[in-house]
Amino acid sequence: MSKRIAILGxxxxxxxxxxxxxxxLGAPYQAVALSGNRNTARLVEQIRQHRPSAVAVRDDEAAGxxxxxxxxxxxxxxxxxxxxxxxRDDIDIVLAAIVGAAGLPAVMSAIQAKKTIALANxxxxxxxxxxxxxxxxxxxxxxxxxDSEHSAIFQAMQAGRREDVKRVILTASGGPFRDWxxxxxxxxTVDEALAHPTWNMGGKxxxxxxxxxxxxxxxxxxxxxxxxxxxxxxIVIHPESVVHSMVEFVDGSVLAQxxxxxxxxxxQYALTWPHRRNGIxxxxxxxxxxxLNFEPPNFDKFPALRLAYDVACMGGTAGAxxxxxxxxxxxxxxxxxxxxxxISAVVADTISQHQLQEHPSMDDLLExxxxxxxxxxxxxxx
Ligand code: NDP
Ligand code: MG
Numbered sequence: 001m002s003k004r005i006a007i008l009g010x011x012x013x014x015x016x017x018x019x020x021x022x023x024x025l026g027a028p029y030q031a032v033a034l035s036g037n038r039n040t041a042r043l044v045e046q047i048r049q050h051r052p053s054a055v056a057v058r059d060d061e062a063a064g065x066x067x068x069x070x071x072x073x074x075x076x077x078x079x080x081x082x083x084x085x086x087x088r089d090d091i092d093i094v095l096a097a098i099v100g101a102a103g104l105p106a107v108m109s110a111i112q113a114k115k116t117i118a119l120a121n122x123x124x125x126x127x128x129x130x131x132x133x134x135x136x137x138x139x140x141x142x143x144x145x146x147d148s149e150h151s152a153i154f155q156a157m158q159a160g161r162r163e164d165v166k167r168v169i170l171t172a173s174g175g176p177f178r179d180w181x182x183x184x185x186x187x188x189t190v191d192e193a194l195a196h197p198t199w200n201m202g203g204k205x206x207x208x209x210x211x212x213x214x215x216x217x218x219x220x221x222x223x224x225x226x227x228x229x230x231x232x233x234x235i236v237i238h239p240e241s242v243v244h245s246m247v248e249f250v251d252g253s254v255l256a257q258x259x260x261x262x263x264x265x266x267x268q269y270a271l272t273w274p275h276r277r278n279g280i281x282x283x284x285x286x287x288x289x290x291x292l293n294f295e296p297p298n299f300d301k302f303p304a305l306r307l308a309y310d311v312a313c314m315g316g317t318a319g320a321x322x323x324x325x326x327x328x329x330x331x332x333x334x335x336x337x338x339x340x341x342x343i344s345a346v347v348a349d350t351i352s353q354h355q356l357q358e359h360p361s362m363d364d365l366l367e368x369x370x371x372x373x374x375x376x377x378x379x380x381x382x
Contacts, residue, residue, distance in 0.1 A: 002092050005271065006033035006054070006115075008082060008106055009097035011042040013202040014120045014146065014263060018095050019046060021268045024280040029271060032090055035082060035098070044069050053090060056082045079105060086110040093271065095146070096121040099204050100327050101320070101369055104128055108362070111141050118270035120146035122221040123327075127320040128365050129224030143225065144270040149218055150225055151266035152244035152257035157226065160249045168228060169246040169254070170218060171238040172297065173198045175209040178239060182301050186341025190333065193340055198241035198261045207330045211343050212297070216308025217326075220319055223312050230312035235305060237295045242284070258284055303344040311351065316358040317368035318351065324372035325350035332380050342380075350376045 005022060009015045010031070022029045035056035036043035047055060047070055056076040057063050063075045076085040083105050086094050094110040095118040096103055103121035110117055111132065119125070125132055136143050145151045149170050157165065176195050177185040193210040194203065201209075208214035215235055222233050241261040248254045259265045262281035269276070299306050311318040329346040332338045338346065350372050357364050 001028070003029045003271065004032040004091055005030065005093045005095055005118075006035075006086055006088075006091045006110075007031055007095045007097060008035045008056075008086070008103060009037075009099065009121075010034040010046055011036035011039040012097055012099065013200070014095075014097035014267065016042075017263050018097065018267050018271075019050065021264050021271065021280065022050075025268070025271070025277060033085055033088065035076075035085070037098075040065060047071060047073060054085050054088055056085045082106040083109040086115060087113040091115055093118055095267075095270075096124065097146070099123070099202055101127050101323055104132075108132060108135065111135050111139055111143075114139050114141055116142045116144065118144050118146050118267070120267075122147055122217050123323050125224045126217050126220045126323045127369060128362065129220065129319065130315065130360070131362055131365070133224050133227075142273075144273055145221075145225055146263075146266055146270045147218060147221065148241075148261070148263065148266045149245040150222060151269055153222060153226060153247055155257045155269070156245070156247035156255040159247075159255045162227070164250050165226075165228070165232070166248045166250045167232045167234055168222060168226065169248060170215065170222060170233055170235050171241070171243055171245050171294075172212065172215040172235055173209065173241045174237040174239055174297070175212060175214075177210055178237065185301070186339060188340040190336070193333070197239070199263075201263075203334060204327070204330055207333060207343075208326070210340070211304050212302035213304040213308070213326050213330075213343075213347070215297075216304045216311075217323070219305075219308050220312050230309050235297050237297050238293065240290075240292055242292055243294075260284060303348065307344065307348055307351065314356055316356050317354065317360045317365060318356055320360075320365045320368040321351055321354045321372040322347055324369040325376040328373050328376035328380070338380055346376050346379050349379050 007015050031050045033054040034052045037058050055073045094115045096107045097120040100123050104124040107124045196206050243256045246254050246256040260282045265281045311322045325347040329343040
């Protein structure tokens with residue numbers, strides 16, 4: 001079967017890992033389309049190495065800079081270019097690895113073009129799961145999770161029938177501030193928040209892990225991917241990040257997927273599914289003693305968790321608003337404009353000022369996203 005892959009966000013952390021996996025797998029796996037935003041140097045390097053037939057870049061200026069180095073690849077420009085590129089006939093699988101709501105239009109376009117989707121871009125589901133999931137079902141498109149927890153759930157689910165699932169247990173490392181006193185955490189510096197104990201990832205998701213908004217986004221992502229209400233998803237802190245999540249069935253059996261924390265494992269599974277191939281990641285070494293720990297999360301210390309459960313129950317435009325406000329608050333923190341402790345407060349305030357729409361169209365969701373960005377910026381500037 002043909003495995004021609006478009007990597008949206010190829011210059012990012014997931015994108016680079018995906019290219020390493022594709023190189024490791026060899027034929028028929030092939031990166032035929034790439035996309036970058038600001039990191040033109042890395043994109044040029046990837047073009048040289050992988051010789052894609054299509055490349056999407058930020059704007060005309062980037063296209064001008066890249067054209068002489070593109071080796072004949074067709075260049076697509078801006079957000080509309082991404083939407084157009086994923087529809088190409090020479091693409092079988094679209095790996096959605098752009099960060100944030102910016103990745104949504106291309107995901108929707110790829111589904112409409114009936115491409116298999118390997119989904120890392122969780123924000124696309126948080127914003128528009130109510131439209132993305134029905135569209136994928138309507139077109140018979142597979143939506144394969146790349147997020148390690150969702151890949152684990154997807155794998156464990158294969159051991160039983162959907163109607164026999166009692167609950168899903170979503171594991172979380174707890175991030176860098178798991179053991180910090182709240183007061184100290186509120187004033188954490190950017191470097192401290194970027195120092196994740198178990199995963200090496202892009203900046204935004206690393207901050208999301210520190211606030212635990214990442215787990216909140218993943219809760220909503222899991223509701224959409226597996227058709228579950230939030231009440232059937234429980235979050236458990238597991239600092240070692242070895243058990244990537246679990247599924248409990250009605251008979252009391254709990255199935256888990258384990259592997260060392262390395263995104264190349266779930267990326268590869270999404271690309272080779274329903275088959276498995278030799279991996280490039282380190283294997284779990286059970287010849288040495290080690291322990292796995294589990295503890296309940298602290299909802300008071302990490303308000304993002306309760307917010308996410310509330311948003312998951314609200315539905316409608318709530319996910320788009322939470323996501324957009326969080327994107328703005330994370331950028332403001334990274335730019336030194338707000339304290340770490342204000343990120344959750346900015347998101348909570350934005351949500352509380354929002355007029356919920358229960359059955360939004362794509363335009364309504366994009367409008368909610370725009371509104372929330374403005375509102376969050378206003379709250380930050382007050
Ligand atoms: P990075 O920040 O490392 O990479 C993001 C990618 O998206 C880059 O290629 C970047 O281009 C591109 N990009 C950013 N903004 C835009 C935009 N407005 N338009 C087009 N392209 C854009 O992020 P990660 O790889 O860490 O994460 C990607 C996604 O995968 C996120 O949704 C994240 O939540 C999810 N994910 C990531 C995991 C990880 O281990 N990293 C684990 C599980 C999920 P450039 O760099 O050229 O500017
Ligand atoms: Mg994850």
